[in-house]
Amino acid sequence: MSxxxxxxxxxxxxxxxxxxxxxxxxxxxxxxxxNPAAGGQVYRAPVEGAAASGGADQEAGNTLRRxxxxxxxxxxxxxxxxxxxxxxxxxxxGPHGAAHYTARALIAAAGTTERVVPFEGWxxxxxxxxxxxxxxxxxxHMLPGQSTLVAGCGPLLAAVAAKTIEGxxxxxxxxxxxxxxxWLRTVPALLARPDLLxxxxxxxxxxxxxxxxxxxxxxxxxxxxxxxxxxxxLAPCDASGRPVEGKRKTVMADCxxxxxxxxxxxxxxxxxxxxxxxxxxxxxxxxxxxxxGRTSRPRLYVAGDGAGIAGAAAAAKHGTLAGLACALxxxxxxxxxxxxxxxxxxxxxxxxxxAGHAMANLMALRPGHxxxxxxxxxxxxxxxxxxxxxxxxxxxxxxxxxxxxxxTRCGMGPCQGRTCGDIAGELLARHAADxxxxxxxxxxxxxxxxxxxxxxxxxxxxxxxIPIPKAAPL
Numbered sequence: 001m002s003x004x005x006x007x008x009x010x011x012x013x014x015x016x017x018x019x020x021x022x023x024x025x026x027x028x029x030x031x032x033x034x035n036p037a038a039g040g041q042v043y044r045a046p047v048e049g050a051a052a053s054g055g056a057d058q059e060a061g062n063t064l065r066r067x068x069x070x071x072x073x074x075x076x077x078x079x080x081x082x083x084x085x086x087x088x089x090x091x092x093x094g095p096h097g098a099a100h101y102t103a104r105a106l107i108a109a110a111g112t113t114e115r116v117v118p119f120e121g122w123x124x125x126x127x128x129x130x131x132x133x134x135x136x137x138x139x140x141h142m143l144p145g146q147s148t149l150v151a152g153c154g155p156l157l158a159a160v161a162a163k164t165i166e167g168x169x170x171x172x173x174x175x176x177x178x179x180x181x182x183w184l185r186t187v188p189a190l191l192a193r194p195d196l197l198x199x200x201x202x203x204x205x206x207x208x209x210x211x212x213x214x215x216x217x218x219x220x221x222x223x224x225x226x227x228x229x230x231x232x233x234l235a236p237c238d239a240s241g242r243p244v245e246g247k248r249k250t251v252m253a254d255c256x257x258x259x260x261x262x263x264x265x266x267x268x269x270x271x272x273x274x275x276x277x278x279x280x281x282x283x284x285x286x287x288x289x290x291x292x293g294r295t296s297r298p299r300l301y302v303a304g305d306g307a308g309i310a311g312a313a314a315a316a317k318h319g320t321l322a323g324l325a326c327a328l329x330x331x332x333x334x335x336x337x338x339x340x341x342x343x344x345x346x347x348x349x350x351x352x353x354x355a356g357h358a359m360a361n362l363m364a365l366r367p368g369h370x371x372x373x374x375x376x377x378x379x380x381x382x383x384x385x386x387x388x389x390x391x392x393x394x395x396x397x398x399x400x401x402x403x404x405x406x407x408t409r410c411g412m413g414p415c416q417g418r419t420c421g422d423i424a425g426e427l428l429a430r431h432a433a434d435x436x437x438x439x440x441x442x443x444x445x446x447x448x449x450x451x452x453x454x455x456x457x458x459x460x461x462x463x464x465x466i467p468i469p470k471a472a473p474l
Contacts, residue, residue: 004030004074006326007090007103009081009268012040013312014304014319015109016068021323021341022107023072025332030101031073032092034080034450038065040111041131042312044139056199057138076101082448084268088299093456105299105326106272109319110265112283112305113418116152117241117260117369118377118387121223126230130156130259134163143169145255149232151175151220152259154363155200160257162203165210172253174207175218175234177241177260177369178362189358193313196355219243219369223256232256241369261363263422264306271445272297278437280364281357282308284422285442291346293322294329301326309363311356317349370426379427380420382413390424394431400441401425414451417443 008019011033019031031038037045043061068075076094083091090101114131116122126145130152133144137160147170150161161171190197207214215234221243222233229252236246263284266276275288275296286308293301303322304315324342328335373379375388385408398404401411401424410424411417417424421443428440 002030002101004028004101004103005330006030006105006107006323007032007088007101008073008107008109008303008323009084009090010040010109010111010304011035011038011068011075011077012109012111012304013043013064013316014111014306014322015040015107016064017316017319018107018109018301018303018323018326019073019319020068020071021320022327022332025324025327025334025338027327027330027332029073030076030090030103031068032076032079032081032090034078036077038068038075038077040312041134044135046141047139056195080450080452081268082450082452084271084449086272093452097459098457105301105330106268107293107301107303107319107322107326108266108268108287108306109303109315109322110268110306111315112262112309113265114259115261115263115284115363115365115422116258116419117365117423118373118379119220119222120374120377122220122258123378123381124223124225124230126225126254127223127256127258130160130257133160133255133257137163137167141167143167144257145253146170147172147229147253148255148257149173149175149230149251149253150257151218151232151234152261153177154259154261155359156259158200158203158207161212162206165206165212171207171210171212173213173215173234173249173251175215175220175232175251177217177219177237177366179217179239182362186355186358186362189354192351193355196313215249218249219372220256220258221248221372226252229254230256237372238368239366241366241372243372260369261360261365262305262309264309265418266306266442267416267418267445267449269295269297269300269302269306270442271447271449272300274300274302276442278442279308280437281361283360283363284365285437291321292325292342293318294325299326299329309356309360310353311359314349314353314356317345317352320345321349365422365426367426367430370423370430373423373427379423380408380410380413380417382415382419383409383411385410385420387427390427391431394428399428399432400439401428401443402441404428405443411443416446416449 005027039061079094234249235243269287303319
């Protein structure tokens with residue numbers, strides 16, 4: 001078992017910068033990520049053998065990976081962390097089997113999970129998340145489909161549509177929950193990030209030149225198989241995401257890429273019993289933390305979008321903050337210099353986060369959108385739990401999400417509630433008198449944090465290895 005001063009969980013912008021900041025302060029740092037290289041979702045590295053696509057994200061990712069490789073951080077890529085204990089022992093499985101590490105402090109930088117508000121047919125093969133589409137486009141250099149419908153809300157709509165077009169695919173239409181006015185309200189915040197504004201304008205210009213139809217204030221209400229393609233039905237909706245009267249539109253496509261925002265990944269901080277609060281604007285449940293990432297639990301820090309959705313640039317700055325705060329708390333040398341670096345990083349984070357918060361508001365969960373989920377629509381796809389079953393559980397007395405889990409198995413599948421937890425909690429809260437997400441709570445985190453096979457834990461252990469004691473004399 002190896003010992004480190006700091007263990008960082010997550011190799012995206014937040015985790016990588018947190019690790020580098022702590023290492024630069026003289027601490028021994030271990031970084032764990034289940035991907036083969038650093039970068040996270042935004043700066044994901046191409047798979048081996050795939051040609052580099054270029055672009056700003058690719059260049060930023062390459063720079064991040066070079067800086068991390070040149071730092072003193074010990075990296076464990078291809079490692080899936082399945083357990084973390086209160087004394088900061090890390091249990092993981094990697095290329096060489098099970099591994100165990102300990103640390104004096106822990107920085108959780110697990111990023112986000114994509115939210116999809118269920119609709120009729122959302123589990124049909126060929127319906128994928130916008131985040132999954134970006135993985136195909138950035139890492140695999142594959143099109144989601146020769147023809148794709150892009151739907152949902154937030155900046156990923158334009159990113160996926162533009163990259164699909166640039167890759168030679170056809171985007172049949174974009175169905176956007178937001179209206180033109182919603183996007184215009186983000187411009188003042190984006191003026192502080194002209195690079196993001198230029199990137200967004202390039203995406204929309206690519207979409208415009210391709211002649212792609214964009215349906216503002218529209219939502220998917222149904223997807224069904226139609227031969228070799230998918231038939232999607234779109235409906236106009238109000239500002240809350242609730243479908244309204246109006247002409248339905250039908251779009252045929254090979255693939256439907258849909259996403260309704262991001263939720264912070266808080267499995268580790270919940271497992272370690274740090275305090276959490278619910279913030280719709282921040283994406284959902286987040287760990288209660290100070291401005292530098294210190295949680296309610298000693299020597300446990302949260303970095304990046306786990307502390308609230310703010311975008312990749314802000315996540316990097318927040319990671320630096322968390323790494324420096326950790327170094328200060330562990331007694332690293334030159335505390336005055338570190339404190340000066342903290343103050344600079346705080347200013348840079350606040351500037352970067354302004355644009356990120358504007359995008360997060362576009363992706364915030366809309367109550368009317370959840371109200372539109374039909375009774376027979378599956379909410380928990382791991383356990384096939386429907387909206388009607390969740391409503392019936394509440395009527396029978398399941399008034400918090402962990403009671404719901406016990407009664408219906410919602411959230412007990414391989415994803416451990418990462419996909420359904422936000423929507424299930426919202427549905428329960430819609431029944432409650434005060435509609436409080438705090439009151440219905442969030443799923444308790446349990447190990448294993450990720451699915452893990454017995455073979456991965458046992459390695460080459462066989463029955464022949466079992467010591468058999470001699471029989472006791474009669």
